[in-house]
Amino acid sequence: MSTPYEVEHGVTAGQTGRRPQNRRVDMESFFSFLHQISTDAISSVSSETTPQTHNNRHAEATPVDTANLFRLLQDQFATLRQTSPDATNRDFLEALIQEVDRDIADLPRLHGVGQEFLDGLDRVSKKEILKGKKGEEKCPICAVKFNEDPHPLVVALPCHTSHCFDLECVAPWLQSKGTCPMCRKNFVRKKEEKKELKEDSEEEEEFDNMNGVWLATGYPQTVIAIRGVDEKGLALVRNGVEVL
Incomplete structure (x- = not known):
């Protein structure tokens, strides 16, 4: 061998x-x-x-x-x-x-x-x-x-x-x-730390680019879309109806 x-x-x-x-x-x-x-x-x-x-x-x-x-x-x-x-x-x-x-x-x-x-x-x-x-x-x-x-x-x-x-x-x-x-x-350990830093960076990038990202709520069969981020908070859309 x-x-x-x-x-x-x-x-x-x-x-x-x-x-x-x-x-x-x-x-x-x-x-x-x-x-x-x-x-x-x-x-x-x-x-x-x-x-x-x-x-x-x-x-x-x-x-x-x-x-x-x-x-x-x-x-x-x-x-x-x-x-x-x-x-x-x-x-x-x-x-x-x-x-x-x-x-x-x-x-x-x-x-x-x-x-x-x-x-x-x-x-x-x-x-x-x-x-x-x-x-x-x-x-x-x-x-x-x-x-x-x-x-x-x-x-x-x-x-x-x-x-x-x-x-x-x-x-x-x-x-x-x-x-x-x-x-x-x-x-x-060094490799695991690099992996964690990369995952954290990807999560932050995803949060900063929320337009059009779909998130599941804690309710069964309920899905919302984050429309955007403004000074007052998040403007959400559920089934086409704006939720402030």
Whole structure:
């Protein structure tokens, strides 16, 4: 089955020539389970590039489901921690593991980002990675230099341009937690706030352009039309008769 990396680059597992095998974590079980419990996630482990549909679009992840998903996320960090090249990476992974531990103990809910968010992340150009200073930087999760990957797929998170990760490494965290692994900026909350502001703006615009807008009253089968707004208030029309 193809990983998101292989799908985006159009390569197979045998062609990737990626980072050393001991720094790669097979997240197939994670993505498969995520697809089962979340309607926002598009399966990332399919051997086909066509999106899969969720069996139950009204399904919602239970705390038990989320806890099991978080344990699969912990497995990713625990596996990488075993071969951490330095103390900085080891401490970073340990901090992520401990945070997920606290979530599991607190009956967690799934607040991760959807596939649309991942698709919209800024990609760091291959030229910048292979020829610029960015290539000498390491992914905070796998601790491998970006320029050591022949097919780099590096993303910069919206919170800060310096918060860059290998997409394959950071995607499971983002789809589980919805935050930046470094600064904990909540991307889901920010998106919800933008949506609320947009809805409020649309409501205000609708109120300002009430001419010809039909509103239902609290009475059965009674409909009124707002004719306009004047200094004295609203002039309403019901069945062609003006109501002051």
